[in-house]
Amino acid sequence: MGRFARAGAMVGALVLTASLALTGCGGDEEKPAFVPGQQQVGGVSSSAPDPSAAPSDAADAAPPLTVSPADGATGRPVSSEISARIPGGGTVSKVVLTTADGATVAGRMRRDGSSWVPSTALKYATKYTATVTGTGKDGAPHQGTSTFTTMAKPKSMIGSGLYLFSDKTYGVAMPVVAEFSPGIPKKDRAAVQKRMFVQTDPPQPGAWHWVGNGTQAYYRAPEYWKTGTTLTVRLALAGIPLSNGKYGNIDRSATAKIGRAFEMSVDNATKRMTVSENGAVIRTLPVSLGKKSTPSSSGTMVVMEKKESTVFDTRDEPDPNNQYVTKIDFAQRLTWGGEYIHAAPWSEGVQGRRNVSHGCVNVSMADGRWLFGKTLIGDPITVKGTERQLAPGNGWTAWSMSWSRFVEGSALPVPKGGQPEPF
Known part of the structure; x- marks a missing residue:
């Protein structure tokens, strides 16, 4: 088992005010995740209403609706969304948010109509004016206006990261992984989760699952992407x-692509890895898994990191028999605890017959090279029949549980079949 200190191998690349470079985290570029100036309804994009269009005379004369943030409010968070209450009930049809110099802020309405979300964070210590137009249940138009000011930039902030790179292609089991330092308190997770937006094309429902003390949250669909x-x-x-x-x-x-369906399955009983691509078996490889004192984990993992050549240094292991420094080729990380798929020429003689590794999936040099050339970050591997079960959070373990178990980790209710997309 190759043990890297997590800070050194992966999360050292987690830049809490920058990108998580080693494992596909989003960069610091604050690109809007959604196309400014568009609304999306039922998965179909359409042009947003012209914010410069003047309201009708009827709207001018209609009873005012109540806008939030309230008129005159100060110290509002830059994460503020715009909502409104129409007397007697009704539907908001248009939101225009402008700065003091008249610049218009892009945004879109949540699918459930509960609020309008700016496409980028608001600026600190800045005055905004929101003009909201809606229609009452009786068909009468309503309009309301609010001018509010955001808070100054706070001094105490959390760190965050996104394990996803824009313009990259990932495997079908790639979860969306958000990371926080320190972890998000349990009482805050619902509010934070409401601000973590995932859209898919073609549309696929999904859900978030919080891990441990709130340092990570995974998003996945009921099935592989x-x-x-x-x-x-x-x-x-x-x-x-x-x-x-x-x-x-x-x-x-980040905006990323999902590639071909590439899956690996390892059975300890046969000590074989079956490799499938787009549903068809393309190769079967002999393997050697972890010996009984250092067993491999059973469960569904994903490839988190790939290194053509690296060094495993386990001299901090308490057992002297598990201490070594070894150069490793074609290493593919599966867990934070140090389980990899990698080439192991020293165990080729027993691969397919006996387990001798320190927890890793050993393959031959030729098979390691071939597999390394085929896999993507986010490709799944399922190991079964070993003496140890995969621990939640030891790697990106979003798929090592049933869908019903996964949604139990959401901070918000999840409808049957998954949460619809927010826009």
């Missing part, structure tokens, strides 16, 4: 207030 899917993710956390006195640091976003 469809091949060719585009994932558009925005963690709109800049300025979101938390109960521990901290605030979200920045918005993070």
Whole structure:
């Protein structure tokens, strides 16, 4: 088992105010996750209403609706959304948000109509005016206006990261992984989760699952992503207030592709790996798994990191028999604890017959090279029949549980079949 200190191998690349470079985290570029100036209804994009269009005379004369943030409010979070209450009930049809110099802020209405979300975080210590138009249940038009000011930039912020790079292609089991330091308090997770937006094309429902003490959250669909899917993710956390006195640091976003369906399955009983691509078996490889004192984990893992050549240094292991420094070729990380798929020429003689590794999936040099050339970050591997079960959070373990178990980790209710997309 190759043990790297997590800070050195993976999360050292987790830049809490920048990108998570080693394992596909979103960069610091604050690209809007959604196309400015567009609305999306039922998965179909259409042009947003012209914010410069003057309201009708009827709207001018209609009873005012109540806008939130309230008129005159100060110190509002830069994560604020615009909502409104129409007397007697009704539907908001248009929101225009402008700065003091008249610049218009892009945004879109949530699918459920509960609020309008700016496409990027608002600026600190800035005055905004929201003009909201709606229609009452009786068909009468309503309009309301609110001018509010955002808070100054806070001093105490959380760190955050997104394990996804824009313009990259990932395997069908790639979860959206958000990471926080320190973890998000349990009482705040619902509010934070409401600001973590995932859209898919073609549309696929999904859900979030919080891990451990709130340092990570995974998003996945009920099944593996469809091949060719585009994932558009925005963690709109800049300025979101938390109960521990901290605030979200920045918005993070990424748009990535899902590639072909490539799956690996390892059975300890046969000591064989079956490799499938797009549903067809393309190769079967002999393997050697972890010996009984250092067993491999059974469960569904994903490829988190790939290194053509690296060094495993386990001299901090308490057992002298498990201490070594070894050069490793074609290493593919599966867990934070140090389990990899990698070439092991020293065990080729027993691969397919006996387990001798320290927890890794050993393959021959030729098979390691071939497999390394085929896999993507996010490709799944399922190992079964070993002496140890995969621990939740030891790697990106989003798929190592049933869908019903996964949605239990959501901070918000999840409808049967998954949460619909927010826009």
